[in-house]
Amino acid sequence: ATSAVFARIAIPEMLKIGYDKRFAAGVVAAGGTLASLIPPSAILVIYAIIVEQDVGKLLLAGFVPGMVSACIYALLIVAMALALPRFGPAVRGFGWGERLRALPKALPILFVVWTIVFFVYNPFGGDAWxxxxEGGAIGAFVVFLMALAHGMRWPQFKDALLETAKLSAMIFTIIWGVLIYVRLD
Structure with missing residues (x-):
């Protein structure tokens, strides 16, 4: 699902700039794997259900490997782009001032992740809040409010609901299949 979302957004932009199709698709595919490790990870939640383990502990256990993987991917992509210029042009023209001005646009995403992790794991010690x-529900509600604030209307909301229903049906079908298979073993 993550790769599909990134494919719709990132690949057309990368192709417009002049990146190689295979390189753009590879970067998106590799980046999509990070969603399985970095919270909020639906895959880890599904895995926790199947193996009957604590969801919060699994989400926290995936954070550090996810960050390490992201750093390794970033270094590898930069090294490949520098070593093999045919993959695409260097992106230039963004000074530090423009980068810092663009940073606040990413803060809502970080806020949602922080909200979910904050409720699953109390950063001040003690029991989780x-x-x-509940953390996922609050995170989903925060995303919904942000979408409304940024102009989401009924057609977009309906499309989001349909995509969510399709994805949920696929996930539950996988879970049911695994649970049935495990019981037959």
Missing amino acids: GTPT
Whole structure:
């Protein structure tokens, strides 16, 4: 799902700039794997359900390997782009001032991740302030409010609901299949 979203957004932009199709697709595919490690990870939640383990602990356990993987991917992509210029042109023209001005646009995403992790794991010690389900629900509500604030209307909301229903049906079908298979073993 993550790769599909990135494919719709990132690949056309990379092709417009002049990147090689295979390189753009590879970068998106590799980046899509990070969603399985970095919270909020639906895959880890599904895995926790299947193996009957604590969801919060699995989400926290995936954070450090996800960040290490992201750094390794970034270094590898930069090294490949520098070593093999045929993959695409260097992106230039963004000074530090423009980068810093663009940073606040990423803060809502970080806020949502922080909200979910904050409820699953109390950063001040002690018991968690909420369950992973409550953290996810609050995160989803925050995203919904942000979407409304940025102009989402009924057609976009309907499309989002349909995509969510399709994805949920696929995920639950996988879970049911695995649970049935495990019981037959």
